[in-house]
Amino acid sequence: MNMQQPIKPVKKARIGLYTIGLAAYWQQFPGLRERLLEYGRFLKSKMSEFGEIHDYGLVDSEGEGRKAGEWFQERNVDLIFCHSGTYSTSSAVLPVHQICKAPVVVLNVQPTARMNYAETTTGEWLAHCGACPVPEISNAFARAGIAFRVVNGLLGLDYTPAISLADEKTHDHPAAKRSWAAIQEWIRAASVPRTLRHSRFGFLGNTYSGMLDMYSDFTMIQAQTGLHVEILEMCDLDRLLREVTDSEVKAKLAEVQEMFTISEDVPADPIARRPTDEQMEWSCRVAAAQERLVREYDLDALTYYYHGAPGSTYEKLQSGFIVGHSLLTARGIPCAGEGDLKTAVAMKICDILGTGGSFSEIVVVDYEDETILLGHDGPFHIAISEGKPVLRGMGLYHGKQGTGVSVEAKVKTGPVTTLNVTQTGEGRLKLIISEGESTNGTIMKIGNTQTPVKFRRHPDEYMEQWFHEAPTHHCAMAIGHQAKLFQKVAELMGLAQVTL
Incomplete structure (x- = not known):
């Protein structure tokens, strides 16, 4: 296969x-x-x-x-x-x-x-x-x-x-x-x-508490895109996890070994380590359950977040999410973290068009190269990776509960476009589109996806304009210069758009 x-x-x-x-x-x-x-x-x-x-x-x-x-x-x-x-x-x-x-x-x-x-x-x-x-x-x-x-x-x-x-x-x-x-x-x-009118987006868990830009009205989303939001519980995934067989785990492990490079320890960051055998086995078991969830509920995309009480079953379960969600994203089921449904829509638009759509946010600015690093702690769209993505064991997930395996990767060097789906004060969805170039700049070895992007304006000027449009703080990164294509999508869907 x-x-x-x-x-x-x-x-x-x-x-x-x-x-x-x-x-x-x-x-x-x-x-x-x-x-x-x-x-x-x-x-x-x-x-x-x-x-x-x-x-x-x-x-x-x-x-x-x-x-x-x-x-x-x-x-x-x-x-x-x-x-x-x-x-x-x-x-x-x-x-x-x-x-x-x-x-x-x-x-x-x-x-x-x-x-x-x-x-x-x-x-x-x-x-x-x-x-x-x-x-x-x-x-x-x-x-x-x-x-x-x-x-x-x-x-x-x-x-x-x-x-x-x-x-x-x-x-x-x-x-x-x-x-x-x-x-x-x-x-x-x-x-x-x-495709969106025939899509089912899973919403697993909840939105990260306090991220006000990401809260979404499910009825508003369906009214403006036609997609259905299927509300899922962690117990749905836990039930499917219990049904996963050892042969499924073995098959997932083979899939992971083909698609990823397994990291060694990182001296610069004490929480970035080579994944243990136990972490790899758990991530693959959870990945098999995640694919079962997609198939059982006939999902076309998924957004998720669940911190879980310390030491609880669900905390352990969510700690294995990133690898499986990256595998699903690579196979046409975009997965957006932190319960960001609007960015799941952006990722799905990119994926429908065959342009990727990797989950991203601003990481840091490099004022020497005049690039903005965009990325996240997962998931990643493997199909648009520059080389094989790296799997790192994480001693902790910053700002979240638990430990596990994370993805470190960058999007292919060359033209890229970011697509942000935000919501206006009037409750209307809006696309914010930006074209730039993914460079071969150095990235950190901290288990996060990171892509240095040089936009058409100085980083300060670009950020000023982007922030002025009141974006959702995540976006989807696509390969190629796709502004004209995304503008046409906005027009056919009756959505506002701005291209920076």
Whole structure:
């Protein structure tokens, strides 16, 4: 088995697609209708790499627009692309979106970079004038109160249709690459609300006492994201722990040995030691119980915290959490500590999009390198690690009860994006997005995840701006520069966002 194979697959977005034109053209210009439908089939084929595509075909009249709206509504699409193939009256387009309320993106993607001006006919020109109706359509949408987005650029064919008088092989043209990057981002972004609407987030224990930024109203979370919060008790996990077999523990130990490096003692920090055999066995036993919990309650993510009374059964149980929760995070079940449900949402968004999403907070500022170290005492998203993460035995968990095994790691060197999900005073969720670079700077050997990040502004200026947005103090760290992608997620979910 692939150790990072997702426990539950991400749901692909359901995407509606249709091409527009004017019915009066078809008899006047033979072959134009078929040519536009060919372009539509190309769009469907390429879009199918990223989502589940439902192509209605051609909408060329007000009546056909109503039929298309009903058709998309029946298929419960998450997003609709209106391909502006040639001129069309806005009266044909508006009914589609008055009936089906899915968000709409208008595709103004011209087939050629330059027309063959000397030989072009009226019919040839009409196959390339997709931009012509877009202002009219935009005006109709605005006056009807329908939000819309437009992607401009080139279609990106890798061949030229026989009917064409111009060179339509534009797949390597920068304008085609830009348009397809945007199309791909919209489709990927649409998978987030679909997946969240079908997700079950476990809430195990409680929120760390006094962390007022992290307290969440479960009804508010469901109202704005569609996800269900399943409230779990430590006795649920304890019951499953008692059912774990020795063979499950052995299998978990093999998984851990493949994915982690086991540390030695750290002279600089007396509480950071090589994990004992007993600590490793306990962490693997708890990890097996944690996976049982996810499967029994059909969870898509988990947030947790439980300090436990000193010397109690639950204190010992929570001391083994970090390793198992890191394993689950690597397999598509993000786990957020300290009962931070909003950051679990941020981590899940990152994971749905295939960009990681590791649990982080500000650790310290390095004013010499002008980096901010971001990390936590666990869990960690192993799939985006720079090399193998290290497991360290901890003589204590700072600010918490008990001892156990913790993860020390950094996110891959290169472009990264932090995603913070916070809540405004009005009770609305808001995304705070920041792009930066993960550097190869030195980190501490204290059993915590740490990634030195150089943001686009000096650390002091960045922190001033970030704090001004009133963030939740944790965030999810994703690999790659993902601001445009996360902005699209916010728009499709109807959430406010700010990019720093």
